[in-house]
Amino acid sequence: MRSRNAKRKPTPTPPDHADDGWARAKDPTPGVCRVPRFQPLFEALRALKRDDERENHCHHPPHSHRHGDLHPPTLPPSVNTVHIALFEDVSNAQAIRKRLIQAATTEGEEGDRLKAEVDFGFLEGRMLVSKSHLLTAIQTTLLNALTPAVVPSSAGSASGSGSSTPNPNPTPALAQTPPQLLTRSHNIHSELLLTLSPNNNITESIRRHGLSDQTTSLVVVRMGPGPTYAEAQEGPDGRGRGQEQNVDSRQSVWKEMEEVVKGRLVELDQLDREDHPDWARVDKVYKLAEMNQLKLPGLRQRKIDAVINAVAIKSVT
Amino acid sequence: MTSTYVPPSHRLIQQSELIKQGAEATYRHPHLDLSLTRTRLSFEARALARAQRAGVSVPKVLWVDPAQGLLGLEKVEGWSVREILGGGAEGEVEAHEGEEEGEEEIEGGHGAEGSLQGGAVVEDEAVESEGMQKLKQLGVNQEHLMKSIGAALAGLHLTTIIHGDLTTSNMMVRLTPGSSEPYEVVLIDFGLSSTAQYAENYAVDLYVLERAFASTHPASERLYAGVLEAYSHGLGEKKWQPIEQKLKEVEDS
Numbered sequence: 001m002r003s004r005n006a007k008r009k010p011t012p013t014p015p016d017h018a019d020d021g022w023a024r025a026k027d028p029t030p031g032v033c034r035v036p037r038f039q040p041l042f043e044a045l046r047a048l049k050r051d052d053e054r055e056n057h058c059h060h061p062p063h064s065h066r067h068g069d070l071h072p073p074t075l076p077p078s079v080n081t082v083h084i085a086l087f088e089d090v091s092n093a094q095a096i097r098k099r100l101i102q103a104a105t106t107e108g109e110e111g112d113r114l115k116a117e118v119d120f121g122f123l124e125g126r127m128l129v130s131k132s133h134l135l136t137a138i139q140t141t142l143l144n145a146l147t148p149a150v151v152p153s154s155a156g157s158a159s160g161s162g163s164s165t166p167n168p169n170p171t172p173a174l175a176q177t178p179p180q181l182l183t184r185s186h187n188i189h190s191e192l193l194l195t196l197s198p199n200n201n202i203t204e205s206i207r208r209h210g211l212s213d214q215t216t217s218l219v220v221v222r223m224g225p226g227p228t229y230a231e232a233q234e235g236p237d238g239r240g241r242g243q244e245q246n247v248d249s250r251q252s253v254w255k256e257m258e259e260v261v262k263g264r265l266v267e268l269d270q271l272d273r274e275d276h277p278d279w280a281r282v283d284k285v286y287k288l289a290e291m292n293q294l295k296l297p298g299l300r301q302r303k304i305d306a307v308i309n310a311v312a313i314k315s316v317t
Numbered sequence: 318m319t320s321t322y323v324p325p326s327h328r329l330i331q332q333s334e335l336i337k338q339g340a341e342a343t344y345r346h347p348h349l350d351l352s353l354t355r356t357r358l359s360f361e362a363r364a365l366a367r368a369q370r371a372g373v374s375v376p377k378v379l380w381v382d383p384a385q386g387l388l389g390l391e392k393v394e395g396w397s398v399r400e401i402l403g404g405g406a407e408g409e410v411e412a413h414e415g416e417e418e419g420e421e422e423i424e425g426g427h428g429a430e431g432s433l434q435g436g437a438v439v440e441d442e443a444v445e446s447e448g449m450q451k452l453k454q455l456g457v458n459q460e461h462l463m464k465s466i467g468a469a470l471a472g473l474h475l476t477t478i479i480h481g482d483l484t485t486s487n488m489m490v491r492l493t494p495g496s497s498e499p500y501e502v503v504l505i506d507f508g509l510s511s512t513a514q515y516a517e518n519y520a521v522d523l524y525v526l527e528r529a530f531a532s533t534h535p536a537s538e539r540l541y542a543g544v545l546e547a548y549s550h551g552l553g554e555k556k557w558q559p560i561e562q563k564l565k566e567v568e569d570s
Contacts, residue, residue, distance in 0.1 A: 139380055294372040297496040302369070305377050309366040312378040312389075316359030 079145075079181065079188060081226030082138055083253045086125060086219050086270055087263030093215040096122065096260060100211070118260060119224075121189035123196070125217030126278035127209050127285065129304045131271045134219060137311050141195040142223065144315045145181040145188055188223050195314050198286055208285050217276070220257050224249070274300065286310055333392035334379055337508075354386040357508065362388060364478050364510045371476040373469060374491070374503045393503045395492065396448030398466065399485035402459070402534050403446050448490055455492075455499040462490070462502075463543030469502040470523070470544070471551025474513070479522045481509030484529035520563035523548070527568075 096118070103114035128134050183191040185202050197205035211218060226249060270276060283289055286307050296302065310317075345353070362381045369375050377391035445453075452462065466488060473480060480487070489503040513519055523545070530537040530544075549557040 136379065143380055143382055288370075291370060291372070296372045297498055298493070302372065306366070306370050309369055309378050312380050313359075313362040313366050316362050316381050316383055 078225050079142060079223045081224055081249060083222040083224070083250065083257075084134070084138075084219065084268060085254070085257055085261075086217070086266050086268050087261050088125075088217050088266050088270070090216050090218045090261060090263035092262040093211055093218065094213045095262075097211055097213060099260070117256070119187075119189065119222070120257065120260070121192045121219075121221035121223070122211040123193070123219040123221065124209055124212065124215055125219050125271070126276070127196070127282060128219060128271050129277045129282055129307050131268055133304065133308055133311065134221075134268075134271060136308050137192060137195045138221065138223070140311055140314050141188065141192045144195070145183055145191060189221065192221060192223075195311060198310050198317075208281075216263075218261060218263060219271075220261060222253050222257075224253070279303075282307065333394070335376070335390045335392045337388040337390060338386060351386070355383045358383055358386055358388055361507045361510065364507045365390075368473055368476055368478055368504070368507075371472060373472045373476065374501045375507070376503065376505055393489045393491055393505060395489045395500075395503070396446065397486045398462070398488040398490060398502070399533060401446050401448035401452070401462070401490055402485060402540070403449070451492065452490070452500065457499060459540065460543055463540050464547040465500070465502045467544040467547025467549075468551045469504060470526075471548045473504060474519050474522070474548075474552060475556075477513050478507075478510055479513045479518050480504060480507065481511055481522070481525075482506060483522055483526040485526075485533060486529075515563075516559035517563045517567075519560045520567055523560070523564060524567045 099114070100118055100122070103111065103118050105111075106114050123134070181188055184200070185191050185194050185205075190202070190206065193205045193209045194200065194202055196209040199205075282303075283292065288303050288306060291299065291303055291306060294302070358381065362378050365375050365378050369377070376393050379389040379391060381388055449459075452458075469488070470480075470483070487504065487506045489505055490500050491503050492500050511518075513522075526544070527537075527541050530541045534540060549561070552560070
């Protein structure tokens, strides 16, 4: 895989950040960070698979069980690009909320248009304890939404019991699942709120982690389409159509965000500031009161880690 | 279990990552294997989260992919306790030992001191690892390390989680600059962990560790005694007593 580094325009970012795969807030389009597609993660997984491949030459579509190999692209083009922006001093939280409600309640073509305008994840900034909290939530949301539902019911059927011939498809129920998003809530953006929530109550997750009338610190997330894996690799130095599309999408998404949110765009790293989160509320939602009793060094970091753990293990709780 | 290290440049979240794949048993029916792997994986992830909340230092969980039986964990930077105590290849240890002892004799004067304090001390100095050197620079000796291990185990057992595979390789020492303590003991690999029901479960956990100490480290009795002392202290008299009882039973049998 070509390094993503080569595909990005040279920016005045410090050299130690140059190859970490993150577009920085200082990129040409101010403030809108583009999260790289998840290639690195899955690249590593493919490396893990290589040994299996030698013995097992079956070919499954992506997202199939680990008996097969993992082929790119692993994130379907419909959600392989994530844009994130952090706004401070947001003055129109109430108006955004009204717009969201109106969009949700309007039907027909008009409703679709309104929905498209506010097709973002709106997160209460003070409920995020660090940047990695947000990123873990996004990663977990996509991973869970793309993971085919577990189908234990078919486990009893004797589909794969004939072991005399190598079974090319040991888990048919999983392998046939198309790579579409499986969400428990309305869409992938509300699913993000649900991932952030320590329980599975959708209404509660919106109330706690979503936009409220009092919100002044707001994170806006768009998980959307981007260039396909092949397009991103196209051309010399990987500067194919993918690169142009990335720039295009950054500018157009920023325009859409700007149109909805009235606030001051700041760097995402502001989330890591010690006084940024509303710890009283975080403690309550993530049930961290007990941790406050711990007589241990580095309590703040421990609490941040506990919150990240809670989000990361969401699919198995 | 297979673990794959993902270097910093190959990760989504800026964090060194270790990808763990559940052991795949080809002799099992794939469906059964799949569900077993999932169950274990989710238990491991939950156990890590629970231990972390209770203040036990364990690797952070970064993501869980139950469908593929994969677990993304934080890579713990540091040394395993095994490395620190110099329990590498046994032969290597002895070779070093001989060399160093010889040097001391040439320098003169140290021979008597060595024999006074017993062989163990000479061995410690002889095979001093990179990690131990670092710890010594920070004013931490082996006894202190054993205490920290005991305290970490007590902390874990207080959550009713038992590790299931306690060896000196499954404990890491991570330096914590800027904190009140210079280092912390991080327990890793919860792949065989479970929830304890009886005092015996805890005792078995400790017994496994004792065997691990005995088989990999010289002067293990002294080291292990230090661990146990801190452990009992951390657990409290009331909880320690039944475990002590069981431990004796296990050892005698």
